[in-house]
Amino acid sequence: MLELKPSRRAVLAGGLAGLMSACAPRPPAAFFAPGGRPIGLQLYSVAKEAGADLDGTLAAIAAIGYRTVELAGYVGKTPKDLRAALDRAGLRCASAHVPGKPFRPAPRTLDDDPAVLAEEAHILGFDTVIMPLFVTPERLPIVLNPGDDVRRVVGDVVAQMRQDDWLGMADYMNAKGAALKKRGLKFGFHNHGTEFGPVQGGEGSIMELLIANTDPALVSFQLDCGWAVSAGVDPAAFIKKHEGRIRALHLKDVAATNVPNLESRMDPAEIGKGVTDWRALLAAAREAGIENYFVEQEAPYLRPVLDTLRDNFNYLSAVDAA
Numbered sequence: 622m623l624e625l626k627p628s629r630r631a632v633l634a635g636g637l638a639g640l641m642s643a644c645a646p647r648p649p650a651a652f653f654a655p656g657g658r659p660i661g662l663q664l665y666s667v668a669k670e671a672g673a674d675l676d677g678t679l680a681a682i683a684a685i686g687y688r689t690v691e692l693a694g695y696v697g698k699t700p701k702d703l704r705a706a707l708d709r710a711g712l713r714c715a716s717a718h719v720p721g722k723p724f725r726p727a728p729r730t731l732d733d734d735p736a737v738l739a740e741e742a743h744i745l746g747f748d749t750v751i752m753p754l755f756v757t758p759e760r761l762p763i764v765l766n767p768g769d770d771v772r773r774v775v776g777d778v779v780a781q782m783r784q785d786d787w788l789g790m791a792d793y794m795n796a797k798g799a800a801l802k803k804r805g806l807k808f809g810f811h812n813h814g815t816e817f818g819p820v821q822g823g824e825g826s827i828m829e830l831l832i833a834n835t836d837p838a839l840v841s842f843q844l845d846c847g848w849a850v851s852a853g854v855d856p857a858a859f860i861k862k863h864e865g866r867i868r869a870l871h872l873k874d875v876a877a878t879n880v881p882n883l884e885s886r887m888d889p890a891e892i893g894k895g896v897t898d899w900r901a902l903l904a905a906a907r908e909a910g911i912e913n914y915f916v917e918q919e920a921p922y923l924r925p926v927l928d929t930l931r932d933n934f935n936y937l938s939a940v941d942a943a
Contacts, residue, residue: 707746763778847919
C-alpha cells in the first residue's frame with residue numbers, strides 16, 4: 622500500500638496555523654459563567670411579592686436563574702417553613718441580614734441569644750450574618766413616628782455621633798463577630814451612603830474608621846455598590862484599597878440623574894442602564910477573591926419587579942470582567 626506523507630510545506634502551514642490559533646485573543650469569559658459564581662438575590666427586593674405568595678415568588682426567582690438568596694427577615698415564616706419553601710424552589714440561602722438594635726420589628730436581632738441565631742442559621746442553611754445598619758449609642762436612639770422620613774431621622778442622629786461613638790460601634794461589631802464565630806458563623810457589615818461621610822471629631826470616613834478598627838478575623842464587609850456610587854465613591858477602587866476585608870457585594874445600579882450625596886438618597890437604575898462600570902467593578906471583585914454576590918433592586922420600580930430582576934440577571938450573566 623502506498624503511504625502518503627504530508628509535504629514539508631503542508632507541515633509548516635499546519636504548524637503556523639496552530640501557532641496563530643494559540644496566540645489569537647480569546648473571547649472574554651462571562652464573569653458569572655454557568656457552574657461558577659452564583660448570582661444571588663437579596664429577598665428585600667421582592668418583600669411585597671414574597672409576603673403575598675412565597676412559593677410563587679421563589680419559583681419565579683429560580684426560573685430566572687438565581688441560585689442563592691439572602692434574607693432580610695423570615696417573610697413571616699418560621700425558619701423551618703421558610704427552609705421548606707426555599708427547598709421546593711431549589712434555592713440556597715447563603716446569608717441573612719440581622720439587625721443590631723432595629724427601629725422596625727425583626728424576627729431576630731444581634732442582641733438575642735447567639736445560640737438561637739446559630740440554630741436558625743443551621744435550619745435555613747446560611748453561614749453568614751450581615752448587620753444591615755449601624756447601631757447608635759443609648760443617648761441617640763433612632764425613633765420613628767408615623768409619617769417620619771427615615772433618612773432624615775437617621776441623618777439627624779448620625780450628625781450627632783462623634784468619633785468615640787463610631788469606635789464603640791466597631792467594638793460592638795467585634796464582640797458580635799466573636800460570639801458568632803464561636804458558633805460557626807461569619808459576620809459582616811452592610812453599608813448605606815451615610816457611612817461614606819466624615820467622622821465628626823475625627824479623620825477620614827466612617828467606613829474607613831470601621832474597617833480600621835474591626836478585627837479581620839471577626840468582621841468582614843458587604844459593600845453595597847449602589848450606595849457607594851450614590852455617595853460618589855468608586856466601588857472598584859474601594860474594593861482594591863480594602864482587599865481582603867470585603868467578602869460580599871450588593872449589586873445595584875444608579876441612574877445618571879443621581880446627585881452624589883451622603884444622605885442615602887438614590888436614583889436607582891436597572892443594572893447595566895446606570896453609571897456603574899460593571900467590567901471594572903467585577904474585575905476588582907475577581908482580583909479580591911469575592912465570592913458572594915446579591916442583586917438588590919431599589920424602589921421605585923419602573924416596571925414589575927420580577928421583570929427588572931430578570932433583566933438584571935441577564936445583563937450580569939453576559940458581562941465579562943475587564
